[in-house]
Amino acid sequence: MARKNNEHTISADQLQTGIFVCLEEHWLKHPFLLNNFKIKTEKQLAILKQLGITEFRYDPDRSDRPPLPVQTRHREVHAASTPRDAEIDKEFQLKQERKKRLMQIRSRIAKTAKKFSQTADKVPNLMSKLMAGKGEGLVEVDLIVGEMVDTFASLSDTVMHLMSANDKELELTYHFLNVSVLSLMIGSSLDLSKEQLHALGAGALMHDLGKMRIEKKHWRKPRETMTKHEWELLQLHPRYGLEIAGQNGARNKDILAIIGQHHERIDGLGYPEGCDGRNLHLLAKMTTIANIFDNLCNHYDPEKRLSPHDALQLMFKKYDMIIDMGLFSQFVRRLGVFPPGTIVLLTNDVVAKVMAVNPQNPLTPMVLPYVNGVSPEDAVVLDLASEDLKIKRTVAVADLSSSEVRYLKPKARISYFMEDMDTEG
Structure with missing residues (x-):
């Protein structure tokens, strides 16, 4: 059941540890990491009371304790420690240092x-x-492909970023590019030569070339609603792709294998040839994994799209007869337990979207936390490797409030690109 906005207003004197507060002030006008957080320490409580704010919004659904009763608040307030001004100044200084990191x-x-x-x-x-x-x-x-291969081949800690890719006219473009990037991500984790990586990226970029010979209305349908003719037509697109590649002079056997085999299966029930795992090309098997993942995350109907985390879970549980699970384990290792695009709950009980992951630190990705009242232009992206925060668990879209859905856009298209950390400017 979705969490609804259930915020109430209380006075500063009613605050206590365990209350989840929602600050309305600009992010730079207070020393805290986020506008929304649970008060965990007496120091945080004391600083809040020193900010000159008379009323606070709080969320009872995310609070461990209720506000202090009005009739006893004066006794409780005097019991709380009050920080010196120097302590607040120190916290604001730390905030400025954090701001520099966030700008980077x-x-x-x-x-x-x-x-x-x-x-x-x-x-x-x-x-x-x-x-x-x-x-x-x-x-x-x-x-x-040469530029992408250079990035993957030169960096042992390539960071994968979630990209904004919402132009519907470029739907197939994003699919071509995403499958190429994800295939290279798998390939770069293995002992492949640069020439093999180049063939992998090129074949993956052109894997669905044959679909361009088929009207979009036919191949964009769900399998269960296709007519027999449409299904038979769709199964021809790998062969069409090989014909188009051949007409352009493509002769590289690795590239042609990817185009021809990206819909074959380990159990031999794929198409167009029905090859089993023993006869499938290594690079084609990598592209198959990337292709399936992208299709699960980016279904043409946004309501049927899976989160990256759920897509990986489904592939692990039900695709063992379709994909090479050894290569899939490499895919998961590189993409991370919480792939970019996954909605998570942080240890401060704030929901966030994973924006980037470094395979060297898969449990501490960069995240975009939901901050009420902050515009996208001022959005804060946190590197959990540098913050005192961790991920508690993933969050289903159905469990988000309407404002969190609007802010985090969990059903947006999932597209990835690698960060070239060696390039300046």
């Missing part, structure tokens, strides 16, 4: 988002060139 994080995110946007903008044009069959598209594929 936002700069890193903006740099990665710019690179993602620039790369995505190139994909429709190169796909048009591939459909024309003149070979020019392959040159552009090599350029795009």
Whole structure:
């Protein structure tokens, strides 16, 4: 059942530890990490009472204790310790230092988002060139994939970021790019040569090329609503992709295997050839994992989209006859227990969306916490590796309040891009 907004107003004298407060002041006008938090220490309580705020909003659903009764508040207030002004100044100084770290994080995110946007903008044009069959598209594929491979090959701690990808006209573009990035993420965790990584990225980028020969209205349907003709037509798209790649002069066997086999299964029940696991190409098996994950997270109907965490859980439980589970374990290790896009509850009882994960620190990703009253432009992204916060558990969309849904956008498209930490500016 969804948590509703159930905030009430109390006086400063009614505050006590265990109460979940919701500050309305601008984030920089108080020394706390977030606007919404549970009061856990007497020091926090005392600082709140020194801020000159006479009334506070609090959420009883997330509080451990009720407010102090009005009739006893004066006795309780005097019992609380009152910090010196120097203590508050110290907390504000720490807040300024934290602000600098947060600005650095936002700069890193903006740099990665710019690179993602620039790369995505190139994909429709190169796909048009591939459909024309003149070979020019392959040159552009090599350029795009070369940059991504250089990033993955040069960094042992590549950070995967959640990207904004909401242009419906670029739906297939985002899918091509996402599958390529995720496939390279798997491949970079293995002992592959740079040439193999390049073939992996290129094949994954072109894996669904054959769909461009089929009208969108046919392949965008759920499997259960397709006619027999539509299903048979869809099963031809790997072969169509091979034909298009061949018309462009593609001869690399690794690339062709990815295009032809990305819908084959370990149990031999896939299409178009029904190959079993013994005859499947290693790079094709990586692309299959990335393709399934992206389709689960980015169903064309937003209401049917799974969170990245739930998609991984489903694949682990029910896809063992479809995908190579050894490669899948590498996929999970690199993407993290809480992949970008997952909604989580922090130890301060604030919900947040995971925005980026470093495989070297999978339990301490960067998160966007829900902060009531803060605009997207002022949104705070926290690096949990630098904060005294942890993730308690994942949160289902149904358990979010309406304001949390609007802020965190849990059903938004899931697209990833890697941060090039060696590039300045």
